[in-house]
Amino acid sequence: GDARTARDLQRSPLRALRVTGRPTDGRFEATLALGAAEGGAAAREVKVKLAPALKKNPLAFRRPVAFYRLARALGAHVVPAAAARRIGIGELASLIGRDPAARKLLRRFAVMNDGTVDALVLAPAPGPPGPRWAAPRRRSIRFDDAPELDVWARWARSPSPARGERAPILRDYLEVLALDYLAGNGLRKEIVIDVGAGALSLEANASAFPLHVRARELDRQLERLVEAARFPRALRDALARFGPEEAAAALRPGGIEEELVPPRALVELEERRQALLSLIETKVADRGEDAVLSL
Structure with missing residues (x-):
């Protein structure tokens, strides 16, 4: 399941790196060898996204990992697996090879005292109902003005x-609203x-768990949640737990030494969890559990 996918992202050997997007962004397509630890020759190579920590924001990788772990804890299915792994700067240099654009990035990586670099690693898709390791046939829509959002809201x-x-x-749409609201992600x-x-699928999650949530930033998510008449039963139950x-x-997961947020x-997350759970329970009291928790 998702836990195994996250472990694969952390531990499977890296075979290659290729710069994607703008070279200054520090993003790579990485080739992972799944199963290499158990058999080597039987390893299956898959493509994932990899972003080493940069000096200008060395802890940025924590927010997407926290967002994925929130989604996993709530049983939500819209966030691809994400993990942080430490990679030696020498290994990164070897994988990058002689690509001049990529080699310039080496000077921008946030190198730890032990010579390693923290990196965010992302699976290409959330998994079922789609394949976990295959890049989806995808279409991006804007969150603020796409006509699809109005259809889903209706x-x-x-x-x-x-x-x-x-x-x-x-169900996915309501998971999107709930996760962004809980994580204070109004951007x-x-x-x-x-x-x-x-x-x-939610693939760009660097704006989750901001240090400060400005007034009205979460209005879009909250208004649509308030308007919703039906919710997934599994989401309500997960929020309650x-x-x-x-x-x-x-x-x-490891106390203060490994805190992602x-x-x-955490205090604000709990406040929003209680608010969202209260909202759903109020609708249940008004219209009945079977009518509201029908997704």
Whole structure:
């Protein structure tokens, strides 16, 4: 499952790196050898995204990992697996090879005292209903003005299945709103549609768990959640179980030495969890559990 995928991202040997996007962004397509630790010759190579920490923001990798761990803890299916791994600067230089644009990046990496660099590693897709390691046939839409969002919001407002409604997309849409709201992520720019699987994916999550959430930044997510008439039962149940201890275990797995978010973010996460759970329970009290938790 997702836990195994995250372990593969952390531990599977790297075979190659290729610069993607603008060279100054420090993003790579990496080739992982799955199963190499057990058999070597039987290893299967897969493509993932890799972003070494840069001097200008050496801890940026923590936010996407925290967002994925929040999604996993709540059983949400819209976030590709993410993990942090440490890579020796010598290994990075060897993998980059002689590509001049990539070699310039070596001077920008945030190198630790032990000669390693923290790197964010991302799977290409969230997994079922689509394949976990295959890059999806994707289409990006803007979060603020895409017509699809208005269609999904109309489905969510309907107290019963709307004409043309696609339940998997609607469940994903509500997961998107809930995760961004819980993580204080009011700066969502885009959502990816996996055209083949008929699913949504959140792949750019660096704005999750900001140090400060400005007033009204979460209005889009909260307004759409307030308007929604139906929710996934699994989401409500997961929210009810996800208290402060569970949040600390997910986002501070090794205590202060391994915290992915600052303590204040955990306090705010709990406040928003209680608010969202109260919102859903109020709707349940008004219309009944079977009517509201019907997705």
